Amino acid sequence: MLSFWEKNSFVNYDHIVIGGGVLGLSVACEIMEKFPERQVLILEKGIFPEGASTKNAGFACFGSFTEILSDLKNLGEKKTVKLVSDRWEGIGLLRKRLGDENIGFLNYGGYELIDDRHSGSMSQLGMVNDKLRHIFNEDVYSRENEKINEFGFNPEKVTSLIYSRFESQIDTGKMMRTFQRYASSLGINIINGCNALSYSEKENYVNVFVKSISADERITFSCKSLTVCANAFTSKFLPELKIKPGRGQVIITKPVKDLKFKGAFHYDEGFYYFRNYGNRIIFGGGRNLDFEKEETDEFSSNDKILYDLKEKLSEMILYKQEFEIDFSWSGIMGFTENKLPFIKDISDRVKCIVSCNGMGIALSSFTAREALK
Ligand SMILES: Cc1cc2nc3c(=O)[nH]c(=O)nc-3n(C[C@H](O)[C@H](O)[C@H](O)COP(=O)(O)OP(=O)(O)OC[C@H]3O[C@@H](n4cnc5c(N)ncnc54)[C@H](O)[C@@H]3O)c2cc1C
Structure with missing residues (x-):
């Protein structure tokens, strides 16, 4: 009492x-x-x-190029552009309220890895830049293919690399x-x-x-x-609001010797994302491999997705490099219908x-x- x-x-x-x-x-x-x-x-x-x-990956991001293309198709231009603008403004508000130092804000830029399946969309880079120019006052995305080798990615899997200087990362904790x-x-x-x-x-x-x-x-x-x-x-x-849970799996490596890249990276319409944290890599995503099982609010692992993340690390991202997984975790997102x-x-x-x-x-x-x- x-x-x-x-x-x-x-x-x-x-x-x-x-x-x-x-x-x-x-x-x-x-x-x-x-x-x-x-x-x-x-x-x-x-x-x-x-x-x-x-539980998240700490991307201060507003949407990768292929994710924005997919949003343009599904949401239409007005809503997609507003969403990018709102996210961009929101990052600014968070930084202003708490201070860059206090949130571990680092502007290493963001990249998107493009594979064969999405290479056709590269011709739309100019169109997307045009639609977002009033937000960023310049082209938000550019092609930086020469970095594919510099970063050590498998060139057979990654055919193009898109760069945005506006993307950053924070220390979530x-x-x-x-x-x-x-x-x-x-x-x-x-x-x-x-x-x-x-x-x-x-x-x-x-x-x-x-x-x-x-x-x-x-x-x-x-x-x-x-x-x-x-x-x-x-x-x-x-x-009645029909918010659906969506679980996200994340793995973190132990520090990687001579890690060749820094930044926030996306792949496959935003379904995969990885970043450096010092010399470690935080890598998450793959919900699209098992949507049904991941529509849950229970925190647990999904072996199929964790296997896929590890495979992508060794076959595409840390290609021919040695690394060890430290541990994994999961987090639960809430998804609105649109x-x-x-x-x-x-x-x-x-x-x-x-x-x-x-x-x-x-x-x-x-x-x-x-x-x-
Ligand atoms: C694996 C993963 C990676 C992600 N990566 C990124 C990223 O890199 N960048 C990015 O911008 N976003 C990312 N996100 C998304 C981002 O984390 C979420 O959009 C954001 O945290 C949502 O904040 P929220 O406060 O709405 O929800 P939550 O953080 O889920 O907060 C809701 C809170 O409500 C509490 N709660 C629920 N029910 C009750 C109750 N009955 N009584 C009391 N408390 C209750 C919960 O415990 C929870 O703490 C990621 C998400 C996940 C899962």
Whole structure:
């Protein structure tokens, strides 16, 4: 049972945010930056944020060339160009809020490996540059085939290499710890290990029910407004929004002797991505090999995908070079039906934001700002 003191000082807030990932933190900070006198609480079910934000690869990216081509086909020009612009703006907001040093921001540029299957699309490089020029004020992509050998890639598998000087990488762990510290410095309360079970709206407030981890009782928090930023786990509260979970597998190598490249690399319409972290390589993706099995919110490995990632490392990326895998992990993304972020007012007091799909580092700051306009 809660004490008088707990009831008095711990359970009532102006705003509660469910979910302590990069989006939940962005939303909470956006509120406090605008209204410093308010009481804001983040409820996070994991000991650490437990979805995608501490599991990702740390690309500060806005879309690779073949991914943008695919988006142009599926979403149309207006939505695709807006998505790139929003991601680009979002990266700028994140950098401004937390500082480059504090998020391990490194601008080594980004590359896309093109194989035989996509070589036909190279003729569309100029068209894509034209469509994005008003965002970057210059060609965003250029061909840099001479780097295929310099980087040590297998030239039989990689037929072209596309470069963008605008792409960067961050240290995901450092960014999230900095974000939590920044949120605390604004006066935001974050309670970890706090699984929100459900909520219920009253006339002037919203109750959020949480199961205590230490006792078999439910604790009720109350707020004037609630924002659900539970990403892949949104359907627990709002099944009608049809957010699908999508698991991503990641492997990391031990430091590679004389690693020949630095940067953020994409392959196959963004389905594969790898980057250096010092002399290690972080390599993820391959969901398209097993979409069905990876449409889950359970954190576990997929042998078929891990095998494929290791094979691509040895046959294409670290071709004829020695390397050892250190370990692997998985993270869970949330996917909207059309890949676009959404901000939905469920009622006057409850909002749901699912913004990020596979690019939350870029999009969350932008979407949180839009949501609070
Ligand atoms: C393997 C992988 C690689 C990726 N690589 C990149 C990349 O390089 N660049 C990039 O921009 N993006 C990348 N992404 C995507 C990016 O990580 C996500 O878009 C972003 O982290 C989403 O942030 P979020 O806050 O919306 O969701 P999440 O980080 O999933 O946060 C949601 C939070 O809500 C919590 N929660 C859920 N239900 C409850 C509940 N009932 N009660 C309390 N808390 C709850 C969860 O524990 C979780 O911490 C990657 C994702 C994965 C999985």
